[in-house]
Amino acid sequence: GAVVSQHPSWVICKSGTSVKIECRSLDFQATTMFWYRQFPKQSLMLMATSNEGSKATYEQGVEKDKFLINHASLTLSTLTVTSAHPEDSSFYICSARSPWYGYTFGSGTRLTVV
């Protein structure tokens, strides 16, 4: 139980384009999901908390207009990296908290902006 599916697993995009990453809770409902960013050989840094039906809460230093988060249903949150640039290249991971298994993480999305 408590599976979080994240797509795509990897994506390469051109500088200036936008990329959407999906995070789905498959067997539970998640009113709250979390988006993390991880640079090579570093820890996970929380970017934002995605709240179903309301605005996301962004951590200090994270540009909300750059990283658009939508949580339109109890099982789906999306992160859109707008006008991507090479410095946005990173590993993005989503997470949701299930009632029985605690925090469960998606498999991550490796974004490369060229």
Next chain:
Amino acid sequence: GIQVEQSPPDLILQEGANSTLRCNFSDSVNNLQWFHQNPWGQLINLFYIPSGTKQNGRLSATTVATERYSLLYISSSQTTDSGVYFCAGLLNTGTASKLTFGTGTRLQVTL
């Protein structure tokens, strides 16, 4: 926010060896979790351990909340144990519950 430090930062073990990973946190946390991130990036939840000791096969963990640290023991290590081990503390701030990750221990198990 809380600071979570892990040691050692890097560890190389020969298969079959035992090891202890440490996690220190700067403030009281409501719970503590240990995760293993495999070489493909997937995070696996190992333990939810706000206090006391738990065991799961070759792995066990102990948290001493009053002294703000947690230990992860790996016995008879295998090459599949390689990856990065993170501890993460949960801090409740009003309605938000956020996991703060430690700095990680990168483990390589060799034959």
